[in-house]
Amino acid sequence: MIRKLTIFSTTLLCISVLVLGTIGCQNTKGKENNIVGKAIEKKQNDLGEILKSNKLTVLAENSATSYFIYRGHKMGLEYEILNEFAKEIGVKLEIKVVQDLDDIINQLNNGEGDIIACNYTVTKDRRNKIDFSKPIMRTSQVLVQRKPEGWEKTRKSVWEKEVIRDPAQLSRKTIHVWKNSSYYERLVNLQDELGDTIILKPLDGNIIPEDVIEMVSKGFIDYTVVDENVASINKRYYPNVDTELELSVKQRIAFGLRKQSPLLRKRLDAWLDDFMKTSTFNYIKYKYLNNSANVSKSKSEYSSIKGSKISPYDQIIKDVSGRYGWDWRLIAALIYQESKFQLGEQSWAGAYGLMQFMPTVGPTFGVYPDSPPAVQIDGGIRKIIKNFREWKSIPDSIQRVKFAFGTYNAGIGHVLDAQRLAKKYGKDPLVWDDNVEVYILNLSNPKFYHDPVCYYGYMRGSETYNYVRSIFIRYTEYKTAFPVES
Known part of the structure; x- marks a missing residue:
């Protein structure tokens, strides 16, 4: 046969x-056998086209806050929120994992997706290129650093003296951070505020925050900066990292949309207004931000984040x-x-x-x-x-x-x-x-x-x-x- x-x-x-x-x-x-598939078309889909096609396409990163696959099952805080929205408007949700976040805005504006979901901070520069939904949460940026050796056998009041607790202590320190992020932007501004140099080592957009936190935990690098909600999820898996130093005011996390999709944004905002008052929304947040079981799933060998197995x-x-x-x-x-x-x-x-x-x-x-x-x-x-x-x-x-x-x-x-x-x-x-x-x-x-x-x-x-x-x-x-x- x-x-x-x-x-x-x-x-x-x-x-x-x-x-x-x-x-x-x-x-x-x-x-030669030719298979004619569906060519990717640059479409500026708004709500009407999405409803007609019965598909909402989301550009996401492979992370616990955004989207990941565990034992074949789709998970992630932002995924679950948008899946509820897709059900509300009666369409299927399709996720496209973006391997390089430096290109995610271009992919959105080229019509390769309808919404960005990657724990995206609202910034002035990004607003010039895309629109944002109503914020789904507010979070500050925090410094990720390693606790000193033997911290688990020492009182916090003792080992805490060996970690950074004041932004001024970042002078002449080397921090690895995603170049096209709000974190990098904040650190550049912090240098001006301090009147001294912070040595910034830019990272490409294909390195997710979870990986950089792991690099700190294992001693490959000393410092990075991530959003507090991301740190909250990961510090339960990497107990030797400290994330208590806040480096920014509370910033808005929202979904990104094309400027050519005003009806989609209006419908999403109206739905979020109601949905964020529900017990379902509160449960989704608890599930990913407070439940350690989901951290273990995201780090499993059956997770698309850390593993290489579907089943x-x-x-x-x-x-x-x-x-x-x-x-x-x-x-x-x-x-x-x-x-x-x-x-x-x-x-x-x-x-x-x-x-x-x-x-x-x-x-x-x-x-x-x-x-x-x-x-x-x-x-x-x-x-x-x-x-x-x-x-x-x-x-x-x-x-x-x-x-x-x-x-x-x-x-x-x-x-x-x-x-x-x-x-x-x-x-x-x-x-x-x-x-x-x-x-x-x-x-x-x-x-x-x-x-x-x-x-x-x-x-x-x-x-x-x-x-x-x-x-x-x-x-x-x-x-x-x-x-x-x-």
């Missing part, structure tokens, strides 16, 4: 860059996916959607295991409730390949994968019904996005499932519609958080 799938397998390897436009890759016969089954997923030429992160996204990586998961309908096989289908692929993970994943991929082959009429490989996933979830009959409805109502029956998926969604409406072109009747169309979209959104996020090893 693997030999027969050689050309197909090579084609699917290209999916890992599916949104980048026309991609060439070589199959084993030396012929306990990563290596199995990589090995099995590799045999069939599928991107393991795409399969991981599907498994999370099916079972959240719970091996013994069983649905109300009797579907079981990592890939949620129905009892009538699993044995066909050699998968039973007590089958080991490798057998379950192998059977699931073979089922997906079978579905993929059933849609050989779909010319675009990415769209074909979406038809295959829709079939995996709903069965081929309902997808064929939606395809026939799409053709009848003037949509493209060979394209899933915004075409066939629209009629999948409508198959819960009697007007459509009673149509003469439909043979399989009612289905909960929203489930399959959201299923395919959620997998591809999660896949996009997995790709940025867990790059393919070179």
